[in-house]
Amino acid sequence: MAVDQDAADGDRSAGLKATVVQATRAAGAAIGQLASGLGTSVLALLVLLWLAATAVASLVGVGLLVAPAVLRVLHGLAGRERERLGRWGPEVVSPQPSPTRLRPALVDPATQREFHWLVRHATLGLLLGLLGVLLPVLAIRDSAFPLYWKLAPANATATSVGVGVAHSWPDALAVTLLGAGWIAIILGLTPGMARLQARPGRRFLAAGPEVDLSLRIAELTSTRAAALDAHATELRRIERSLHDGTQNRMVSVTVLLGAARRMVARDPAGADELLERAQSAAEQALAELRSVSRSILPPVLKDRGLAGALSGLAAECAVPCRVDVDVSQRCAASVEATAYFVVAEALTNIAKHSGAGRAAVTVQARGGRLHLCVEDDGQGGADDERGSGLAGIRRRIAAHDGTLTLVSPPGGPTTLKVELPCGS
Known part of the structure; x- marks a missing residue:
């Protein structure tokens, strides 16, 4: 009976640990999403103020000249938000290109939906983004108070909520409990806050029922x-x-x-x-x-995972190569194989054609997508239209509905960025 009780206690402890780890990861991802949303919400506020000023100026005719530029900025910001939401979750399918002339834009359903998103993201999205950035700061300040309270002036406010306490060890520990409360709030509320911040974008920026999806x-x-x-x-x-x-x-x-x-x-x-x-x-x-x-299908992917397989490629490369892989869980086998072959082909091109002295491979998994970057300090001038295996890389990536971005000016450096859906 004692053995069974110990086993049950061990299972509960393991389950509790897994729950805490999962909640911590979810909160960390939510804070990152809220912080990224803060950037677009600040831009949304500026565009909203610009739109308001243009509408007022249009009463005297001056704003009519600026309206096309404002509409282009609005469409560009909406496209940037779609990309951001796609990095943190399912892809947001964009509608057909929206008009930039004032009269067609006023009756265009997609533009109207973008305006609704702009108002909500510039207000609620901005508030949630500020909270997402502020909460970790408050948690760190109060949790670490026992480490620095002796160095603070005697009349300084001790807590993040503006309540002063006497500088003593009991009060310092009390402030630490307040920091633990902030941490509990972060673990419990930030995932919901991130979903609430993203909801207007997923609702208004996606292609509506009136949109022709023939392009997609x-x-x-x-x-x-x-x-x-x-x-x-x-x-x-x-x-x-x-x-x-x-x-x-x-x-x-x-x-x-x-x-x-x-x-x-x-x-x-x-x-x-x-x-x-x-x-x-x-x-x-x-x-x-x-x-x-x-x-x-390289066996090393199954035996050592993507990080080990890419480290093996870097070790065999004629150019010194640094590998940094931050992937918390395995992707689909076809996606890992594609990432492996992309890096293999890229390193082969670097060794044969670039004249580089060093190279770097960075892989991260964020928002359901695998982000891969291969850089070198070579002579540049890479072009997938002239061969060098880049056309084959592009075909492999297109097969997964991924994206490839190549920046290789003459004289270098060369940067190859690839995004792949993790579950494809």
Whole structure:
């Protein structure tokens, strides 16, 4: 009975620990989301004030000249918010391009929805973003009070809520309890605050029922075609590798074995030499088969995960390469394989064409998407239209409905950024 009780206590302790870890991660992600929303909400407030000033100036005709510029800024800010929401959750499908001329914009449903979002994000979104940034500061200040209270002036306000306390150890511990209360509030409320801040954007910035989604359908059709092309290209590559390498080795083994069998009676020494050559050819064929199988889905991904696999690529790269992977949980196998091949191809290009002295690979998982960045200090000038494997990288990424951004000015440096949905 005592053993069963100890096991039950252990299970409850493990369950409590898992709950605390999950709540802490959710609160950390929520604070990051609220902080990012604070940036767009400040911009939303500025655009809202600009819109109000333009509306007032339009009464005398001056604002009519500025209205197209304001509308362009509004559409641009709405697009930026869609991208932000997509990084922290499901993608927000944008409607067709909105008009920038005043009269069509006034009757355009998408523009009207963007205006509704602007008002809410500039008010409620700004307030929630400020709270999301302020709460951790208050928690740190009060929780750490016992570490610095002796250094503070005697008449200084001790707590974040403006209540002064006497500078003594009991009062310092009481302030620490207030910090624990802030931490409890952060763990309990910030995920809901983040959802509340994002709700207007997901409601008003997504394509409404009146919007024609033919553009999105065309985009999905294009990415499906890219996936099929990438699959066909991969099959052709495997077929060439097997035909030009492994098959020729096996033919050589067959020929050598046949010659050795005919020579074994009259020339045992020569037959032994042919058998050694056949064995060497068979070993080379096996090595090539292993290489082809690894290129289909590298076993190192299953054995060591994405971080270990990328570290192995960096260790084999001719250019010194630093790898920083921050992925808390495994992504889909196809996504990890795509990330692996993107980095492998990018490092190969760096070693062959860039003349770089160093390279860096950074991988992060945020908002349901895998963010991958490969940088080098080489000569730049990379262009996927001129080959170098970049076109193949773009096809692999398009197959997952991901995005690729390449910045490679002449003279360098070169930065390759890739975003992939983690669950695709």
